[in-house]
Amino acid sequence: xxxxxxxxxTLTDAAIELIADGGMRALxxxxxxxxxxxxxxxxxxxxxxxxxxxxxxxGRLAERxxxxxxxxxxxxxxxxxxxxxxxxxxxxxALATGVAEVLDRWLSTGRSRSLARYACLLEAVHRPELxxxxxxxxxxxxxxxxxxxxxxxxxxxxxxxxxxxxxxxLLFDRLAGAGALSAPPPGTAASRADxxxxxxxxxxxxxxx
Numbered sequence: 001x002x003x004x005x006x007x008x009x010t011l012t013d014a015a016i017e018l019i020a021d022g023g024m025r026a027l028x029x030x031x032x033x034x035x036x037x038x039x040x041x042x043x044x045x046x047x048x049x050x051x052x053x054x055x056x057x058x059g060r061l062a063e064r065x066x067x068x069x070x071x072x073x074x075x076x077x078x079x080x081x082x083x084x085x086x087x088x089x090x091x092x093x094a095l096a097t098g099v100a101e102v103l104d105r106w107l108s109t110g111r112s113r114s115l116a117r118y119a120c121l122l123e124a125v126h127r128p129e130l131x132x133x134x135x136x137x138x139x140x141x142x143x144x145x146x147x148x149x150x151x152x153x154x155x156x157x158x159x160x161x162x163x164x165x166x167x168x169x170l171l172f173d174r175l176a177g178a179g180a181l182s183a184p185p186p187g188t189a190a191s192r193a194d195x196x197x198x199x200x201x202x203x204x205x206x207x208x209x
Contacts, residue, residue: 004046007042007046008046008047008056008060009060010036010038011032011036011038011042011043011046011047011056012056012057012059012060013036013060014032014035014036015027015032015035015043015053015056015057015116016057016060016061016112016113016116017035017112017116018031018032018035019057019115019116019119019120020111020112020113020115020116020119021112023119024119024120024122024123027050027053027054027057029041029043029044029047029050029053030043032053051127051129051130054120054123054130054133055130055132055133057116057120058117058120058133058136059136061113061116061117061120061136062136064110064113065106065113068102068105068106068110069102091151092151092200092203092204092207092209093200095147095199095203096196096197096199096200096203097192097196099167099195099196099199100192100193100195100196100198100199101192103167103170103171103174103195103199104186104187104191104192104195106171106175107171107174107175107186107187107191108186108187108191109187111175111186114171114175115175115176118172118175118176120133121133121134137164140164141160141161141164142160143160144160144161144163144164145157145159145160145161146160147160148160148163148206148207151203151206151207151209152207152208152209153206153207153208154208159206159207162206163202163203163206166202167199167202170195170198170199174186174195
């Protein structure tokens, strides 16, 4: 990373924590300076407008999410060639376990990022100029379509999108919905097992396994 990239990463990480703590209303250039421990005016020097700041936050969220996915050996780049081996039941079980590990991370140590991600998406609903942030989620849908193709799904394009939507809903339910009242505590083996069972059920339903 260059010095500029490192500085922006520090600022956007501070912005993520601010959003997680107080929502989008808490996000100001001055507040980011304070949370990051930087001199007043630092954030506005690098990210002049509020839109630029939000877009940088979304980019940082996507970067850190990709790092998490790579750590659990889940696909993050272009899909493999069509000659890639077909996925069987054991592969789907392993995939469910990997997805559950990532979800549990986003509910525990990555909770602030998850809260900030949803806050940014809601901001885009009311500000059309920010709708471009939705593009950061398209890569996961491309990968899901490929995985379901290899698993023998009958309509992998549609079902791949459904898989991502269902998993995102599962995350939101455990993070901010009623699911948080009954689910095992995030960051525990019980949480990961429960999430894995849910994702495995979804994969089997989508693929007819």
